[in-house]
Amino acid sequence: MATDTRDxxxxxxxxxxKDIAFEYLTLGATLLGIVALAVLLSYVAVDAVGWLNWxxxxxxxxxxxEKAGIFPALVGSIFLMLLIALITFxxxxxxxxxxxxxxxxxxxxxxxxxxxxxxxxxxxxxYGLLGLGLFVQLVSxxxxxxxxxxxxxxxxILPIVIISAQEAIQSVPDSMRQASYGMxxxxxxxxKNVVLPESLPGILTGTILALGRAIGETAPLIMxxxxxxxxxxxxxxxxKISAMPMQIYTWAEYPDKAFQHGVLAAGVVTLLVVLLxxxxxxxxxxxxxxxxx
Amino acid sequence: MSSANAPDLTRDDGRTRREAVVRLVFxxxxxxxxxxxIGIVLTLLSDSVAFFAEVSPVxxxxxxxxxxxxxxxxxxxxxxxTGTLVITIGAAAVxxxxxxxxxxxLSEYASDRARSVLKPALEVLAGVPTVIYGYxxxxxxxxxxxTIFPTIxxxxxxxxxxxxxxxxxxxxxxxxxxxxxxxPDSLRNASYGLGATKFTVSTSVxxxxxxxxxxxxFILALSRAIGETMAVTIxxxNTPRLVDLTDPAGVFLNSIQTMTAAMVQLGAxxxxxxxxxxxxxxxxxxxxFVITFAMNLVSEWIASxxxxxxx
Amino acid sequence: xxxxxxxxxxxxxxxGFLAAAGVASVTGLTGCARVxxxxxxxxxxxxxxxxxxxxxxxxxxxxxxxxxxxxxxxKTGSGGGxxxxxxxxxxxxxxxxxxxxxxxREQCADNGVDPVEFVVGTDALTVxxxxxxxxxxxxxxxxxxxxxxxGGAKQWSDIxxxxxxxxxxxxxxxxxxxxxxxxRETIVGEEENHRNDYSATEKDRTIVRGVRGSQYAMGxxxxxxxxxxxxxxxxxxxxxxxxxVEPSLETAKKGTYRPLSRPLFTYVSKQSLADETVRDFVRFxxxxxxxxxxxxxxxxxxxxxxxxxxxxxxxxxxxxxx
Numbered sequence: 001m002a003t004d005t006r007d008x009x010x011x012x013x014x015x016x017x018k019d020i021a022f023e024y025l026t027l028g029a030t031l032l033g034i035v036a037l038a039v040l041l042s043y044v045a046v047d048a049v050g051w052l053n054w055x056x057x058x059x060x061x062x063x064x065x066e067k068a069g070i071f072p073a074l075v076g077s078i079f080l081m082l083l084i085a086l087i088t089f090x091x092x093x094x095x096x097x098x099x100x101x102x103x104x105x106x107x108x109x110x111x112x113x114x115x116x117x118x119x120x121x122x123x124x125x126x127y128g129l130l131g132l133g134l135f136v137q138l139v140s141x142x143x144x145x146x147x148x149x150x151x152x153x154x155x156x157i158l159p160i161v162i163i164s165a166q167e168a169i170q171s172v173p174d175s176m177r178q179a180s181y182g183m184x185x186x187x188x189x190x191x192k193n194v195v196l197p198e199s200l201p202g203i204l205t206g207t208i209l210a211l212g213r214a215i216g217e218t219a220p221l222i223m224x225x226x227x228x229x230x231x232x233x234x235x236x237x238x239x240k241i242s243a244m245p246m247q248i249y250t251w252a253e254y255p256d257k258a259f260q261h262g263v264l265a266a267g268v269v270t271l272l273v274v275l276l277x278x279x280x281x282x283x284x285x286x287x288x289x290x291x292x293x
Numbered sequence: 294m295s296s297a298n299a300p301d302l303t304r305d306d307g308r309t310r311r312e313a314v315v316r317l318v319f320x321x322x323x324x325x326x327x328x329x330x331i332g333i334v335l336t337l338l339s340d341s342v343a344f345f346a347e348v349s350p351v352x353x354x355x356x357x358x359x360x361x362x363x364x365x366x367x368x369x370x371x372x373x374x375t376g377t378l379v380i381t382i383g384a385a386a387v388x389x390x391x392x393x394x395x396x397x398x399l400s401e402y403a404s405d406r407a408r409s410v411l412k413p414a415l416e417v418l419a420g421v422p423t424v425i426y427g428y429x430x431x432x433x434x435x436x437x438x439x440t441i442f443p444t445i446x447x448x449x450x451x452x453x454x455x456x457x458x459x460x461x462x463x464x465x466x467x468x469x470x471x472x473x474x475x476x477p478d479s480l481r482n483a484s485y486g487l488g489a490t491k492f493t494v495s496t497s498v499x500x501x502x503x504x505x506x507x508x509x510x511f512i513l514a515l516s517r518a519i520g521e522t523m524a525v526t527i528x529x530x531n532t533p534r535l536v537d538l539t540d541p542a543g544v545f546l547n548s549i550q551t552m553t554a555a556m557v558q559l560g561a562x563x564x565x566x567x568x569x570x571x572x573x574x575x576x577x578x579x580x581x582f583v584i585t586f587a588m589n590l591v592s593e594w595i596a597s598x599x600x601x602x603x604x
Numbered sequence: 605x606x607x608x609x610x611x612x613x614x615x616x617x618x619x620g621f622l623a624a625a626g627v628a629s630v631t632g633l634t635g636c637a638r639v640x641x642x643x644x645x646x647x648x649x650x651x652x653x654x655x656x657x658x659x660x661x662x663x664x665x666x667x668x669x670x671x672x673x674x675x676x677x678x679k680t681g682s683g684g685g686x687x688x689x690x691x692x693x694x695x696x697x698x699x700x701x702x703x704x705x706x707x708x709r710e711q712c713a714d715n716g717v718d719p720v721e722f723v724v725g726t727d728a729l730t731v732x733x734x735x736x737x738x739x740x741x742x743x744x745x746x747x748x749x750x751x752x753x754x755g756g757a758k759q760w761s762d763i764x765x766x767x768x769x770x771x772x773x774x775x776x777x778x779x780x781x782x783x784x785x786x787x788r789e790t791i792v793g794e795e796e797n798h799r800n801d802y803s804a805t806e807k808d809r810t811i812v813r814g815v816r817g818s819q820y821a822m823g824x825x826x827x828x829x830x831x832x833x834x835x836x837x838x839x840x841x842x843x844x845x846x847x848x849v850e851p852s853l854e855t856a857k858k859g860t861y862r863p864l865s866r867p868l869f870t871y872v873s874k875q876s877l878a879d880e881t882v883r884d885f886v887r888f889x890x891x892x893x894x895x896x897x898x899x900x901x902x903x904x905x906x907x908x909x910x911x912x913x914x915x916x917x918x919x920x921x922x923x924x925x926x
Contacts, residue, residue: 019490023402029394030403033462034414037421040429062664063657063901072667094322102316103323114593116326121513121589122582123520125553126333128560129578133336143694144676155329162326186308188315216422219522219553223560227648227676229660231667235645240676245424245523252428252527253809255816256832260432268425275422360800362779447817448810531810532803548803548814558805562684562780 041272047265056266060231061247065258070267073247075233076146077215077274080243083150084157084214089207091154092161093196096203099162100169101191120159127156128223136224143225146234146241152220157210164206168199201289208282212275218245244271337582340575344368347569353576359533359550361559361570368573370580375536376450376549380525383454383545384461384518389511391458392465393500396507399466400473401495412467419463427527430456435528448530448548456528457521464514468596472506473499509596516588520581522553531558552581645670647885648695650678651685652782653808654826655699655868657901658725662892666885673881682782686711686871693717696876697886700869701727701782701826702789718874720921722886722914724893726904728827728856729786729864732812732837734819739767742841742848745791745863751822752776752787754797760820768820774802775814775823783808787824790863812837827851828902857904868903877918878925890914 059069095116103109131152135141141148172195180190196203221243228250230242248271251264345353348368356369395415399408434452439445476499484494500507530548533555537543550558559574649659656679663675680689682700690698691712704712704719712719731748733740739760747764750757751772760767777784779798788798803814808825815821816836823837830839830851841848844862855861870889876882890911892898898905906914 015490015492019492022492022495023398026394026398026402029391030398030411030415030466032391033395033418033459034411036459037418040433043433044429060664060667061660063660067664091322091325094319095326098316098319098323102319112323112327115330117593118586118589119326119329121516121585122333123522123553123585125520125522125556126337126578126582126585129556129575130329130333130336132560133340133575134332143689144678155332158329159326162323186312188312191315212420216424218422218424219526219557222557225560225678227650227678228561228656229663229677231663231675231677232671232673235672235674239646239674240648242676245422248424248428249523249527252424252431253813255809255812255836264428264432268428271422271425275420279420360804362804365797365800445817447813530803530814531805561678562680562688562778568688 044265044268047261048269051262052266052269056263057270061229061250065256065263068251068259068263070244070247070270072230072232073242073244073267074270074274076230076242077244077271079146079234080149080153080241081211081215081278083146084154085207085211087150087154088158088161088210092158092207092210093165093203095158095162096165096169097191097195100166101187101195116159116162120163123219124156124217125219125223127152128220130155131220131224142238142240144221144227144240145238147237148224149221149226149241149243152224153214153217156217156220157214160210160213161207164210165199165203168202168206169195171202172198201285205282205286208278208285212278212282215243215275215278216245216271218243218249221246222249244274333582337575337579340572341579344569344572344576348573348576357535359555361555361573366569368569368576370552370577372533372535373550373552373555373577374580376529376533377519377551377553379450379536379544379549380454380457380521380529380551381515381518383450384458384521385511385515387455387458388461388465388514388518392462392510392514393469393507395462395466396469396473396510397495397500400470401491401499415463415466418459419461421460423460423521423523424527426456426460427453427524430524430528442542442546445546446530446548448528448532449546450529450549451545453525453529454545456524457518460521460524461514461517464517465510468510468513469503469507472503472510475506476502505595505598509592512588512592512595516585516592519588520553520585522557525551526554526557529554531555552577556581645673645881647673647675647697647882648678648689649676649697649699650680650689650695651697651699651870652682652701652868653679653777654682654701654727654781654783654828655724655870657828658868658893658898658903659699659870659889661897661901662889665892665897666888670884673885675885681778681780681784683708683785684780690719690871690873691715691717693873693875696873696879696882697889698871699724700871701866702785703869704871716875719871720874720877720917722870722872722890722893722917723867723906723910724870724889725868725898725906726856727866727868728851728853728861729783729824729866730827730830730851731822731824731840731842731864732815732830733822733840734815735836735838736819737838740840742843744843744845748791748842749793749796752799753792754799756796756799770820773814773818773821774799775811775821776802776804777808777811777825778804783825786866787864826902827853827856831902853899853902853904872918872921874921874925877922883918883922886918887915890918 056069057074058071059067060072062068099109099113131148135148135151136143176194176198177190180194185193226242226246227240230240234241244267248264248267251259251267353368353370355371356367357371358367358369359372360367399411403411430452434456435445435447435449438452445451480498480502481494484498529551531550531554532548533550556574556577559570656677659677663677667673667675678689682702685698686704686708689695691708693715704721750763757763759769759771761769792798805811808829811823811825812829812833815823830837839851841850842861842864849855849861851861851864856865859865872886877886893906894908894911895905
């Protein structure tokens with residue numbers, strides 16, 4: 001490269017200085033967003049100190065900041081996650097298996113693939129409208145119920161699950177399939193005994209990461225009429241649902257300092273910790289099984 | 294797609310039928326995604342049609358006042374569209390240059406180790422729930438901005454667009470970086486051979502060569518900013534106002550309302566499916582859907598072109 | 605060979621993983637089934653954001669005692685609650701900061717919903733300005749009318765010459781709110797429209813934030829939201845022709861804070877009272893409305909006579925549906 005300094009002309013010096021300045025500029029840009037987020041996270045962590053305690057985690061919401069808790073929203077979020085996992089895992093894997101193992105190279109297949117990519121880009125608030133129009137109005141499953149919330153957010157993350165499952169299935173070497181066919185296995189037997197077991201860790205990782213996205217979704221919940229606050233845990237599929245992001249949104253409107261820099265911060269940290277645990281499970285699974293393939 | 298055909302066996306045991314059933318089940322799963330799209334379109338259309346039966350589309354698209362519940366009711370979507378535009382422009386001013394520079398750093402300068410740390414860290418930016426970004430903007434960013442701009446409103450477009458900008462940096466950087474990595478090294482080496490510095494190579498060779506990928510990432514990120522809901526609902530306020538171009542500072546320092554925030558406001562208090570306000574929700578939703586869907590398609594189209602260029 | 609063993613081991617651990625996941629989900633589902641056994645023990649509430657803090661405190665206390673009951677409260681505004689939730693039969697209870705309107709009664713009747721009215725507190729609807737608005741402490745009803753009616757004043761100086769030449773920045777409740785209805789009726793009057801170029805929200809706390817953020821702002825909402833934030837915004841005393849009176853629990857109780865002190869209501873669907881859980885919750889709610897819980901959130905609790913009246917009304921309604 002033209003960076004030899006032995007007898008550099010002024011032109012070279014300038015262009016070298018420019019080169020270094022540019023490198024620092026790009027590095028600075030890279031760090032800017034990361035540092036901004038880190039600063040904000042440290043603020044919220046400091047604010048949450050003293051508020052995030054056992055009482056907060058086990059109490060229902062209350063207008064007095066010192067009595068307020070996140071319990072129903074925490075449990076609601078977990079119920080919602082389980083329901084969404086039960087819905088999206090089989091459907092997502094099914095769709096991915098079809099697209100990777102069965103689909104002919106036809107226009108329909110291309111269309112389905114393009115459609116999935118585009119669905120991943122539809123704003124979440126629009127999925128909320130789908131849930132409102134379809135599940136609340138048409139099917140009458142009740143406004144803001146657990147079932148409606150689960151269905152709506154499942155549709156929202158399904159494209160992400162499908163795409164990541166497809167990637168996992170793609171990574172299974174073709175030779176393994178050939179070996180299976182060579183043993184006289186049918187296509188389904190090959191998928192069941194070779195492709196799915198081999199790609200399972202990848203699929204699980206992708207699904208869990210998608211669940212991490214689901215747990216933070218707020219707009220669809222508001223659109224399907226999730227109540228401002230729910231006290232008590234969901235006690236049936238049609239019970240009204242509360243979730244952590246929804247409760248955070250509700251609290252964001254409480255202007256007193258004790259909420260803004262206390263209860264709310266504790267809620268944000270709780271949500272982030274749950275999100276982080278979900279993502280670490282995904283990463284653990286990936287690392288555990290990555291070495292072998 | 295990637296497998297060979299199953300061997301033809303003469304003994305069947307009902308295998309063929311079972312295989313057909315399994316295939317059908319998987320096919321139904323895949324088609325569900327198409328049904329979702331159809332469901333979205335039908336839901337949006339059916340209530341929008343009912344809405345446009347009462348309010349003319351011209352009035353909706355050109356009206357300059359939005360007050361769906363207050364007398365006299367007005368359903369002019371322009372204040373919401375301009376509100377969304379303000380947020381999008383602000384977010385773009387943050388995310389596009391920073392995202393592009395980030396992509397250049399990751400693709401041209403960073404060591405493998407730095408990349409393996411920085412890329413996941415950037416992904417975290419996109420992984421934080423948007424409701425939390427809204428809280429950050431309201432509780433930390435706006436008070437900080439108030440020390441610089443004393444006249445700033447509690448709810449303002451500036452802090453919301455800054456935070457949305459940060460949120461979409463990874464969309465710009467990751468797709469742009471993919472495009473830059475796809476630029477063949479022969480192009481770089483040719484340039485180095487002519488005595489170019491890394492700066493020149495990056496800006497005069499790599500960026501122009503990956504311009505379609507970069508454009509695709511920009512469009513996708515803007516589409517995301519347009520559809521962003523919670524951060525703008527919490528931080529930018531609920532004042533539908535047409536942008537006043539004579540007062541550019543005021544545009545960012547005042548409270549506005551985006552299309553998405555208006556939807557949240559309507560959706561939170563009406564789930565009957567009867568009122569005109571309820572129906573207007575779907576008309577706004579349809580507008581939003583059409584805009585973002587078109588942008589995603591364009592982005593996809595541009596991206597598929599650059600993929601063909603170098604592969 | 606060694607690769608083969610490692611593969612087999614990973615195969616084993618994968619089975620182990622699946623088994624563990626299976627056990628975990630079965631345990632989870634059993635837990636769910638137990639809670640799901642108490643299905644339908646639900647109380648759904650919508651309506652006024654003014655009454656919301658009372659409902660929030662009551663529901664919170666109730667759930668502590670009855671953890672398997674699922675109580676939900678939606679902030680929709682009194683009117684939004686009646687027409688979009690309560691009368692269509694989607695909720696059991698509707699909070700309101702004004703009495704139910706005739707049109708709403710009709711809508712309820714059409715859907716076979718029979719609302720029973722209870723008073724659960726008294727509010728001093730409070731007009732607030734920014735803490736730094738040192739020029740204003742007291743306003744007459746007519747001055748307020750000038751500010752809030754359509755086509756009225758634009759700047760502070762339009763009201764009194766000595767006030768600043770600055771435009772108002774106005775924050776108020778949305779039209780679905782009972783506070784809006786009450787304010788419109790008592791201040792703006794029937795002949796004029798309430799202006800609509802203000803920031804409207806069902807979320808009263810948003811109004812506090814807005815007013816706190818601008819020196820020339822004004823807003824109005826239920827007293828609770830002021831009492832929560834006395835040091836961040838300033839309440840304006842109201843002159844009803846007999847001198848300036850500050851909003852407070854005392855003046856509201858005495859009735860001297862005129863014309864903005866007002867009763868707060870909750871409406872219960874008679875049909876929902878057939879459900880034991882709803883019945884139990886409503887009784888709890890009414891009893892709590894006579895306690896300090898109400899003054900803690902910033903309203904005047906009901907008197908013992910009102911409580912007795914309420915309970916008699918409840919008993920009569922319950923008898924009807926049983």
